[in-house]
Amino acid sequence: MKFKAFVVAASAIVLTACSTSGSTNAGGSDSLVVGLTYAPKTLNPDYAYDPANYFIMDNIYSRLVNYGYDDEVHGDLARNWQKSADGLTYTFHLRSGVKWSDGKPLTSADVMWTAKSIIKEKGYGAAALAGVSAVTAPDAQTVVMKLAQPNSSFLDQLAQRYGWVVLPQHVFDGTDVTSNPANKKPVGSGPFVVTSFTPGSHVELKANPGYFGGAPKTKALSFRFFSSPDAAVTALQSHEIQFIANAPNYASVPTLKKAAGITVETAAATPPTDVWLGFNLARKPLNDLKVRTAIAQALDPGEINDLVYGGTKKVSGTVYDPSSRDYDASARQPAHDVAAANALLDQAGYPKKSGTRFSLTYTGFTASLAGAQQIGEVLKQQLAKVGIGLKVENYDFSIFADKIMQQHDFDITWSGGPHGPDPQTFANYVKTGGNRNAMRYSDPEVDRLFDEAAKSSDASVRSQDYRKIQQIVAKDLPRYTLFQWNYQFAYDSRYSGFWWQNTTGDLPADDYAQVTASG
Amino acid sequence: MLRYSLIRVGQAVPTLVFLVLMTFLVVRLAPGDPAYALAGDNASPQYIEQIRHQYGLGQPLLGQLGAYFRRLFSGDLGMSYSFQEPVTTVISGRIGASLQLVACGLLLGIGGGTLLGAYASRAAGTVREAVLNVVGLTLYSIPIFWLGLLLVYFLAIQAHWLPAGGQYSFPRPTGAAAVGDGLRHLVLPTVALALYTFPVYYRLTRARMSAVMTEEYIRTARAIGFGERRVFFRHGLRNALLPVLTMAGLTLGQSLGGALLTEAVFSWPGLGTLMAGAIGQRDLPLIMGVFEVVAVAVVLATIATDVLYAVVDPRVRLT
Numbered sequence: 001m002k003f004k005a006f007v008v009a010a011s012a013i014v015l016t017a018c019s020t021s022g023s024t025n026a027g028g029s030d031s032l033v034v035g036l037t038y039a040p041k042t043l044n045p046d047y048a049y050d051p052a053n054y055f056i057m058d059n060i061y062s063r064l065v066n067y068g069y070d071d072e073v074h075g076d077l078a079r080n081w082q083k084s085a086d087g088l089t090y091t092f093h094l095r096s097g098v099k100w101s102d103g104k105p106l107t108s109a110d111v112m113w114t115a116k117s118i119i120k121e122k123g124y125g126a127a128a129l130a131g132v133s134a135v136t137a138p139d140a141q142t143v144v145m146k147l148a149q150p151n152s153s154f155l156d157q158l159a160q161r162y163g164w165v166v167l168p169q170h171v172f173d174g175t176d177v178t179s180n181p182a183n184k185k186p187v188g189s190g191p192f193v194v195t196s197f198t199p200g201s202h203v204e205l206k207a208n209p210g211y212f213g214g215a216p217k218t219k220a221l222s223f224r225f226f227s228s229p230d231a232a233v234t235a236l237q238s239h240e241i242q243f244i245a246n247a248p249n250y251a252s253v254p255t256l257k258k259a260a261g262i263t264v265e266t267a268a269a270t271p272p273t274d275v276w277l278g279f280n281l282a283r284k285p286l287n288d289l290k291v292r293t294a295i296a297q298a299l300d301p302g303e304i305n306d307l308v309y310g311g312t313k314k315v316s317g318t319v320y321d322p323s324s325r326d327y328d329a330s331a332r333q334p335a336h337d338v339a340a341a342n343a344l345l346d347q348a349g350y351p352k353k354s355g356t357r358f359s360l361t362y363t364g365f366t367a368s369l370a371g372a373q374q375i376g377e378v379l380k381q382q383l384a385k386v387g388i389g390l391k392v393e394n395y396d397f398s399i400f401a402d403k404i405m406q407q408h409d410f411d412i413t414w415s416g417g418p419h420g421p422d423p424q425t426f427a428n429y430v431k432t433g434g435n436r437n438a439m440r441y442s443d444p445e446v447d448r449l450f451d452e453a454a455k456s457s458d459a460s461v462r463s464q465d466y467r468k469i470q471q472i473v474a475k476d477l478p479r480y481t482l483f484q485w486n487y488q489f490a491y492d493s494r495y496s497g498f499w500w501q502n503t504t505g506d507l508p509a510d511d512y513a514q515v516t517a518s519g
Numbered sequence: 520m521l522r523y524s525l526i527r528v529g530q531a532v533p534t535l536v537f538l539v540l541m542t543f544l545v546v547r548l549a550p551g552d553p554a555y556a557l558a559g560d561n562a563s564p565q566y567i568e569q570i571r572h573q574y575g576l577g578q579p580l581l582g583q584l585g586a587y588f589r590r591l592f593s594g595d596l597g598m599s600y601s602f603q604e605p606v607t608t609v610i611s612g613r614i615g616a617s618l619q620l621v622a623c624g625l626l627l628g629i630g631g632g633t634l635l636g637a638y639a640s641r642a643a644g645t646v647r648e649a650v651l652n653v654v655g656l657t658l659y660s661i662p663i664f665w666l667g668l669l670l671v672y673f674l675a676i677q678a679h680w681l682p683a684g685g686q687y688s689f690p691r692p693t694g695a696a697a698v699g700d701g702l703r704h705l706v707l708p709t710v711a712l713a714l715y716t717f718p719v720y721y722r723l724t725r726a727r728m729s730a731v732m733t734e735e736y737i738r739t740a741r742a743i744g745f746g747e748r749r750v751f752f753r754h755g756l757r758n759a760l761l762p763v764l765t766m767a768g769l770t771l772g773q774s775l776g777g778a779l780l781t782e783a784v785f786s787w788p789g790l791g792t793l794m795a796g797a798i799g800q801r802d803l804p805l806i807m808g809v810f811e812v813v814a815v816a817v818v819l820a821t822i823a824t825d826v827l828y829a830v831v832d833p834r835v836r837l838t
Contacts, residue, residue, distance in 0.1 A: 033689045039796060041603050048603075122569065179603075196691075199602045199609070200796055201788040204690065222689035224786075227795040231684060231786045238675040238683040398801045435564070 031220035032495065032515050035232040035241040039200045039225035042183040045163050046114065049124045054161060055245040056223055058511045059205060060188040061165035062212075064092060064111060064143070065158050069270050070505030071323065071421040073159045077111065077166055077189070078143075087150035087457045092143045098212050100168050101186075101193040108137035113169035115145070117177060125163030150455050152462055156422035161271065161509070191216040191513035201225060216513035217497065233490075236262060242492035242517075245510065250309060250371060256490045263493045266312060266486055267500035270509045271425075272321035273485040275313075275370075275416040277379075278404075278439045281478055283411060285358060290348035292477040295412075296334040297341035298386040299379070301482045308374040313483035319474040321484055324420025326463045331470035333480060341386045352387045359389035363410040365400035372414035375482075379412070404438045413438065416485060423466040424454060430473055441478035494518050524826050531818045538814045539591065542807045543584055596811070597804035601797065606808035610790065614812070616686055617789030620781065621774050623705060624712025628774075629767055631713060632720025637756055639721070640728035651721070659718035663777055667711040667784035674707060681707050684786030708785040715777050716770055723766060727759035734758075761828075768824025772817030779813075 038052035043060060045053040058066070063076045075081070078092040098106040115135045118125045131154070134146040147154065158164060166189070171182045186194050191213060192205035203223045207216045224241055226232040229249040235241045236248070237259055248256055257264045277299075285291045301315045316322050319331050334340075350357040362379055364372035376392035383390045390412075395403065403409045417436055418425055427450045428434045432442040446469050453465035473479075491498065497514040499507045507514060571577050578586075590597060596606035635651060642648040658666075675683035682688065682704050692700045731737065732755050740754045741747075775790075782791030790809050797805040 031690050039601075041601055122565070183603075198612070198788070199604070200613075200793060201686075202689065220690040224685065224689065225796075226786055227783060227792045227799070231783075234671055234676065234683045235685070235786070238671075238679060240682050240685065240688065396799075396801075 030218060030517070031222075032218045032243070032512055032517075033222045033224060033241045034512065035224050035226055035235055035244045037226050037229050037232055037244075037246055040203075041199065043186045043194060043197060043203065044167070044183040045165055046118055046125060046167060047121050047123045047178050047183075049163070052225075055510050056203060057165055058190065058508050059192045059221060059513070060186050060190045060194060061167075062098075062106075062189045063159070063165050065155060066508050067159045067161060067271060067421070068504075068506035069499045069502060069509055071270055071272065072505070073155045074506045077106070081155075087152075088147050090145045090147075090154065092145070094141045094143065095212055096141055098189055099210055100170075101188055101208060102168070102171075104168065104170055106166070106168070106189050107140040108143045109140070110169045111135075111143045111166050112137045113173060114165075114167045117167070117172065118164065121177060123163055125160070128157035128160055128164055150457055152454060152456060153422045153424040156424070161418075191511070192221050211513070213513065217516040218512055221512050236490060236492070239492060242495050243498070244490055247487040248490045250488070253310065253488050253490070261493050262490055264488055264490045265500070267489055267498075268323065269485045269487060271418045272323045272420045273416060274321050274419045274481055275414070275483050275485055276479045276481045278410075278413045278415050278479045279477070280408065280411050280413075281439050281441055282408065285348075285350065286360070286411060288348055289477065290344050291350070292480075293334055294341040294344040294348070294386060295383065295388070296477055296480050297337045297344065298383055298388070299480060299482075300336045300382055302336075303382070304375055304378045305483055307378050308371045309483075312488060313486060315483050316481070318470070319481050320423070320426065320470045321419035323484070324423060324425075326423045326466040328467040328470040331467070331474040333474050333477065338385050345386060345388075350387075355387060356389050357387040359391060360411040361391045361393060363400065363403060363413045364392070364394045365397045365414070366394050370414070370416065375414055405436075408438065408440065410438075415479070423462075423469075424450065426450075426466075426469065430469070430478060439478040441476070443472060443476065446472055492517075520829065523829055524822075527822045527825050531822055534818055535815065539588070539807075539811060540584075542810045542814075543587060591811075596808040599797075599802055599805040599808070601800040601802040601805065606804050609793065609805060610808055610812055613789050613793045615789075616787060617775070617778055617782070617791065619705070620708055620712060620787055620789060621771070621778050623709040624778065624781070625716060625767070625770065625774055627709055627713035628716030629720050629763070629770070632717040633724045633760070633763055635717075636721040636724025636726075637728050637751075637759070639725045640732065641751070643729065655718040655721045658714050659722070661714075663711060663715045664780050664784060666714055667708075667781060670707050670711055671784065683707075684784075686788050708781050708787050711784065712774065712777055712781045715781075716774060719766065719770070720763060723763060724759060727762055728755060731755050731759045765824055765828055768820050768827070771820040775813050775816055 034055075036052060036055055038055070040050050040052035040056060042048065042050065043053070043056065045057045045061075064078050065073050065081075066076045068074045077094050077098065079095050081090055081092045083090055092111075094106075094108055094111070100106055112135045115129055115132070117123075119129050119132070131147045131149060131151050132145050133148045134144075136144045136146075138144060151157075168182075168187045171187050172180055184197050184199070188194075189212070191208055191211045193208045194203060194205050196202075196204045202225060205221045207219045207221075209215045223245070224235070226235070230252065232241070232244050233248050233252040233256065236244055236256070239261065253264060256262050279286045279292055279295075281287050301317075305311055305313045305315055314322075317332050317335070318327070318329060319333055320327055322329070345357055360383075362376045364376045366373050373394045376390075376394065380390040380392055394400075404413050404415075415429075415436070415438065417429065420426075428436045430437060430441050430443075430446060431450050432447050449465040449469050453462040456462050456465070489498070489500070494517045495515055496518070497516050499509050499511055499514075502514055587597070594607070596610070598604070599606050599609050602609045635655075639648045639651045642651075671683045674681050684704075686701065686704050687697070688700050688704075691697065732751075737750060737754055740750045745754075778789065779791035779794060781787065782789045783795055786792060790813065794806065794809045796802075797809065
């Protein structure tokens with residue numbers, strides 16, 4: 001019968017396609033495919049903020065100075081530098097013989113042009129250059145930056161992880177920099193050269209054999225963008241990718257730990273990153289210090305860590321990150337004590353009426369990597385023990401950000417961000433008008449200490465200032481620090497040489513130049 | 520014929536305007552500020568304001584709508600926030616992958632469903648027909664999303680036979696290897712999409728064939744002495760295919776919707792993953808652009824089916 005023949009033939013085609021395929025591509029020994037659940041809009045971090053570029057840009061570009069995984073400032077294009085006695089002039093000496101990926105030489109003119117262009121375009125890195133009054137290039141290998149007033153954080157600000165890579169003047173000068181085609185087909189001086197970029201899908205790069213830091217061990221590097229964390233995990237399990245750059249979601253970590261050929265390792269976030277609960281100080285009863293103190297006493301961050309993050313985060317009990325400079329271990333937040341919390345709330349004038357004193361709202365967001373959604377549920381149970389009702393609301397991230405930062409419509413919220421290594425970073429969160437100060441905390445003494453520390457060239461004065469700030473914030477509790485963030489990285493077990501495994505510490509995070517595969 | 524076609528196209532215009540209007544309103548009235556999603560967690564208020572100005576988000580709703588319709592007529596779907604490219608450029612870069620998937624999935628689903636349906640009608644009352652019926656009904660009841668995940672789990676993660684997702688391997692193979700690599704990546708999403716359309720055509724063809732084969736002209740054809748194969752294909756199947764044709768037009772539209780889900784499961788870089796990413800980024804122009812392109816495709820496919828049906832069956836034009 002003809003049909004039978006056709007049906008057999010049709011099934012045969014499908015089956016052949018399956019069976020002839022053999023095993024799926026597992027990347028060559030000198031190639032690496034990295035999964036990412038963000039997709040960058042462009043490959044130029046200097047003119048627009050785009051979180052996906054954190055994971056990619058250090059492979060394409062170089063900076064003047066950067067942070068290594070050890071959280072110290074290292075020279076990148078700058079071989080070394082001097083600071084003048086008055087702290088107002090920084091002279092950077094560049095490496096010689098550095099070339100752009102199009103073969104043209106990289107000189108001090110490129111660095112100078114990039115700095116001026118970032119300031120002009122108000123790019124994300126412009127904040128780092130805000131105090132710069134003049135940039136000059138006295139010769140091809142020297143860049144001089146003059147500051148209007150001393151800034152002890154200047155080098156740290158230049159080394160900050162986002163928005164300050166050196167761009168080629170000969171490609172960008174005289175063009176509309178934000179729409180220049182090189183934003184998508186970059187000319188860089190980093191360890192890899194982009195060969196193709198399909199927005200929303202992938203970036204392909206090949207090793208730059210002439211890279212000033214030595215030719216990368218990985219010959220071909222690709223980033224694949226996934227629309228969901230689960231899709232990235234699936235691709236890792238089937239060995240189509242070898243690493244997930246922004247870490248797998250928590251729910252999949254137990255599965256990945258058991259999976260054959262996949263290694264899961266914990267690595268500290270760099271720069272140090274903390275997670276905290278912010279209190280809306282403009283609202284009653286959170287404007288009452290006694291209420292905030294009682295909430296802090298009611299909280300058990302250890303339990304939250306166990307239930308939400310499988311116990312993988314570090315709980316310090318202090319207000320600041322222990323791995324940051326000028327950390328004060330004595331700036332401790334109130335210890336977990338339910339009885340004391342109940343007593344304090346009684347004293348503050350919020351007696352229990354049929355089991356509840358008052359109700360608050362917790363505002364979180366739904367991205368699974370952060371755990372903000374799950375934290376709300378644990379908080380609800382912990383606060384119930386002291387008679388505080390908690391309504392848990394979770395939103396899509398952009399709605400969440402709008403509610404918190406623009407509308408200030410929250411009682412308690414989840415927040416996370418870098419805490420160092422430069423302690424001045426803390427000003428973003430607790431200085432009056434700080435761009436991440438959603439609590440709208442304002443303390444004149446804290447503001448004064450931040451300003452004094454920024455201007456002082458005396459390390460001991462700065463250290464004292466920053467420690468005082470930590471003490472004040474630990475008592476005032478505009479926010480409650482929950483944990484120090486880290487990542488549960490999952491990768492193909494044949495690979496090694498990731499930044500957190502590098503012993504010298506000068507490799508920046510998300511730099512894949514040293515990654516190699518065995519066998 | 521031309522008049523009929525023009526009337527059908529004319530009737531589609533209000534539908535399209537309504538669709539565009541609905542998309543615009545639903546997306547704009549949703550809570551959340553797209554300027555925030557664009558500027559990022561660490562951005563300064565000045566930077567966010569700059570973004571808002573740049574994309575005209577500060578204008579009143581009616582002003583935004585008027586401007587949108589004006590641009591739409593000139594074929595300009597706006598700039599995608601998240602790609603910083605014209606929406607038309609972004610969509611045209613992705614639509615090929617979606618069409619490839621839909622074409623392969625439909626070919627396999629409609630072709631397989633029709634042939635097996637015809638076969639089942641021949642095998643009426645046998646165990647083979649019963650088995651096919653159970654398979655057909657089961658597939659009809661399974662959500663495509665779940666089916667896709669099962670395929671990935673068994674064939675990609677466990678057996679390592681086929682890639683779990685994507686359109687090609689990295690680093691990209693070249694030459695003949697690239698063709699083989701592309702085909703291997705196409706297998707799972709095509710099968711998932713085909714299994715979604717297959718049961719509909721299986722059931723339709725089986726029912727139609729059973730009815731057609733009892734018609735008098737079949738008896739006549741047999742009486743004339745035509746061979747059984749010729750009677751079955753030329754007299755039977757050809758007539759049974761008329762409703763299949765109608766259905767195919769509608770399925771084309773539905774499949775685009777089905778393909779959006781399939782793409783999400785298999786990370787297929789087409790309009791579906793584009794849409795998912797656009798929603799996550801609150802990329803309004805892109806969300807609306809994809810929606811409108813899909814809506815237009817569905818409406819056009821429906822018109823094409825109507826016209827095609829009128830060509831095949833002249834009675835339609837008279838009503």
